[in-house]
Amino acid sequence: MYASKNIPRVQTMDGIPAAEDPLPRVVIIGAGFAGLKAALHLRNAPVHLTVIDRTNHHLFQPLLYQVATATLSPGEISSPIRHVLKRQRNAEVIMAEVTGVDTVQKRVLLGERSVPYDYLVVATGAREKYFEHDEWKPLAPGLKSIEDARAIRHKLLHAFETAEQERDVERQKELLTFVIVGAGPTGVEMAGAIAEVARKVLTSEFRHIDPSLARIVLIEAHEWVLSAFPEKLSHRAERELRRLGVEICTKTFVTQIDERGVVANGERIQACTVFWTAGVQASPAANWLDVEADGAGRVPVAEDLSVPGLENVFVIGDTAACTWRGRLLPGVAPVAMQQGVYVARLIAARVAGRAMQPFHYVDKGNLATIGRGFAVLQMGRLKLWGFPAWVLWLLIHIYYLIGFENRILVLMQWAWAYITFRRGVRLITQVEPLAS
Template sequence: MADVPHVVVVGGGFAGLWATRALASAPVRITLLDRGNHHLFQPLLYQVATAGLSAPDIAAPLRHILRGQPNVTVLMGEAVAVDKAARNVQLANGTSIAYDTLLVCTGATHAYFGHDEWAPHAPGLKTLDDALAIRRRILTAFERAEAETDPARRAALLTFAVVGGGPTGVELAGTLAEIAHHTLRKEFRNIDPDNTRVLLLEAGPRVLSTFPEALSAKAMRSLARLGVDVRTGVPVSRIDASGLMLGEERIDAHTVLWAAGVAASPLARTLDVPLDRAGRVAVEPDLTLPGHPEIFVAGDLATVKWGERLVPGVAPAAKQMGSYVARVIRARLTNQAAPPPFGYKDFGNLATIGRRAAVVDLHGFRFSGYFAWAFWLIAHVFFLIGFRNRIVVLLDWAVAYWTYQRNARIVLGREQK
């Protein structure tokens, strides 16, 4: 296939994978480049971090997913720069990959609002490595508390603070409360996990700010029933190795988790175009780079207008962008008219708070509680990659529902904090 156009896709997330699969029968050769060897279902990443699921349950090898697509070559490597003039992608190992068409969709990373020194003390959740490190930190805190004799240090070990009241923060806080008050019951001799303190800290006026106020209020009540201490309206002003400052209040906490902000992948800076405050690229209506129709940017890396708002950085949006890019490329290959500008189809918002508690907003059809939780569960299982993953996740969730047990409670590696 050396004589057909070469499409390079950087990033094997939702946008990259959906674009690649949509070009399965196109007369192109595709190189899919990713730092890891797997596609990750990020919406369930917090379940790995809180020991509800194992890493393979929400991930699948890219080579396996694309094994039946002969026009794709999968490479594991890290892109560090894009040379627009030479039309190549430069890799961390010093090599480069030439392209005719390029799709950049390397996603987002953590943003600490100018306080990068907080990162070692408040890890974020974007990758499987992050999830496993957070799981280790959570489980080790209980183990250290069991051996601790000083009451103040023990209290700090049993204090968990989640910074950021979006869906990830709400899901983390609710699950941490369930672990403490149900999963670990009767397993320790020197501590009572019921004494665990879980805080959810949101600088804005309410949690789940992208949801209607009524659903946000219901989420707050569900969190309170789980025993989560929700604080809103006061920003975190400092995070260190022993805790944080919430305004002027000192909170001693061994485990602080970051769910407050994201920034686009640093690869965007090498495109030499204006970026927004989060480091994202303002693309043309067809998702191309201004002045470079051969370069597409999609997913969390792109700033895309959606009426008076911006397209949100969620999985459905990334999938739609990837599929749209494939349609544009196909139209060019056949000299057909380009499709109309990208239009985002909003399928609604979902967030789970804990056992039998969730909130759902589907174009004004809003509900919460058990039925919302069941809807959330079905939707997430449906969109998982692979039949095996769907079955395993369903079985794990069924066991957890009836027993409160979390079967992935294995501490791997050594805690660094």
């Protein structure tokens, strides 16, 4: 009665003899930009494909900061993986947590169960890195998942609610001070968005505080914000951030974070809310594969993105330490997507008995947005900033958002937010005792 109309040629789970399957089994762990691209580009390959993810959705991470700052709803930047791969008949999706990989038996371990593979693609991304200070994690959340975004949104909005009820002026200042550690694209975008929430969105909604007096501090260890960008664009970005009232502390190192604030370059900044976007640590893939990781936990890969010493095992996206023309490729979406496409083609070629050229990276440039109507963009020799760059930012993000419905809805939300500064998703849903 419950048997499927869509029985695949073989079931790859435990209990069904794998030998029946004439097709090579490809297992992809992680359905982010890298993993999903690889899966989609294997659609015509004669393989049996299994995509494993701990959640049921692909997340459009570049817009996560807009969920964290209450412009978009989580559902608008997510697409169910099953839905994306619905018509891809050679693919199945397993929602499960990977616990390890048996590279000898060639099986991916899911607790007590396991899935066999002939080709393995690991694309499990990265998490925040707190350097030697894991105790900072609960104090200064990062932004990698929908849960993170909800937690940050909650913390941000809650700070204003608590400040409204606080009668101690010093404590009120602390509550209205927001520190963002790390001025890469995420940090810069967060700082700009928080400034807009405080100065524009919440205006005249409170009776005892003036949200527009909130202090937003952006801390960066490098000499400039957006250190991956050309210096000129970094300066433009800094100027725009200052215009929005963001305090920028470059060449500044955080040495302490506690419940009342941070210590940076020896100086204390009293702040109830601290966010962390200062560094990433790759997922534990290196442990699973029993290979040596680099300092950021990434797995060093060969020029065909395979892991040296392991047969038909590939690591792509933020989890891979991939060197290209002498420099390490950054953990950004364009790199992940190109690697996903490459690995799919390589596997298809191997299955067909053909050889492949090494991975070739095409630099797509850099892009970051600051508040509404301003972005900085570098594409090859082209450098753009301000409104024209923002329009390009918008078009690129809309273009890459998976799911037609999401695109339209996000565009509408943005249009509405742009005109009115309203925030439709200003939800605080957990009931927490208000700190006082």
